[in-house]
Amino acid sequence: MIQLLAFYLFAFVVCVSAGFTILSRNPVHSVLWLILAFFNAAGLMVLAGAEFIAMLLVIVYVGAVAVLFLFVVMMLDIDFTELRAGVMRYAAIGLALAVALVAEIIIAIGAYSAGGIQLGRRIAPIDAGVPNIEAIGQLLYTRYLFVFEGAGLVLLVAMIGAIVLTYRQRSDVRPQNINRQINRRSKDATRNMNPPVGQGVEL
Numbered sequence: 001m002i003q004l005l006a007f008y009l010f011a012f013v014v015c016v017s018a019g020f021t022i023l024s025r026n027p028v029h030s031v032l033w034l035i036l037a038f039f040n041a042a043g044l045m046v047l048a049g050a051e052f053i054a055m056l057l058v059i060v061y062v063g064a065v066a067v068l069f070l071f072v073v074m075m076l077d078i079d080f081t082e083l084r085a086g087v088m089r090y091a092a093i094g095l096a097l098a099v100a101l102v103a104e105i106i107i108a109i110g111a112y113s114a115g116g117i118q119l120g121r122r123i124a125p126i127d128a129g130v131p132n133i134e135a136i137g138q139l140l141y142t143r144y145l146f147v148f149e150g151a152g153l154v155l156l157v158a159m160i161g162a163i164v165l166t167y168r169q170r171s172d173v174r175p176q177n178i179n180r181q182i183n184r185r186s187k188d189a190t191r192n193m194n195p196p197v198g199q200g201v202e203l
Contacts, residue, residue, distance in 0.1 A: 003047060006043070006047060007044065007047055010040045010041075010043040010044045010047070011040075011044065013036065013037075013040040014037050014040045014041055014044065017033045017034070017036040017037040017040065018033075018034075018037050020033040021033040021034045021037060027073045028070065028073055028074060031066060031069045031070045031073055032070075034066055034069070035062050035066045035070075038057050038058070038061045038062045038066060039057075039058065039062060041057055042054040042055075042057040042058050042062075045057065049132060050132055051131075051132050051133060052132050052133045052136050055133075
């Protein structure tokens with residue numbers, strides 16, 4: 001009974017916060033509602049026994065992605081009135097996506113009414129005593145090790161590409177000489193002074 005109540009509570013808050021994420025006029029409020037949706041979705045994953053996905057939702061999506069969205073929205077001077085003016089140009093695409101989402105919801109309701117899914121026959125069975133995170137780790141670092149490493153290389157290339165694309169040389173900024181800073185001696189960086197009483201230090 002407690003699990004059922006927790007499920008309906010988390011599901012209700014996820015649906016409400018997702019709606020406010022879309023309907024909020026203030027983009028900062030939209031990001032905050034999105035963070036609330038992520039937290040409650042993590043609660044649903046815990047109830048489903050997928051604590052690894054719940055941890056990813058909290059650490060990756062809430063701790064990194066949503067916070068990054070929040071900083072970008074707060075720091076960039078974006079004219080949202082101008083952005084809303086061009087919404088009608090993409091009305092056809094938005095309508096097509098809405099129809100596709102409604103069709104998916106109808107299919108999901110039909111599949112749910114058809115009966116429960118026997119998960120033991122559709123996924124690789126694991127020992128009930130093995131935690132979810134341990135089972136995923138064993139599979140990820142054995143069978144899919146090269147795929148995992150390949151994904152890491154793709155992310156590394158993407159990070160280097162982003163740095164190269166955003167890097168620019170500025171003539172009005174004094175460049176940093178790391179070798180000179182490392183080789184600098186302490187006696188060259190400081191100077192002992194003995195100023196007279198009542199007078200300051202002359203630089």
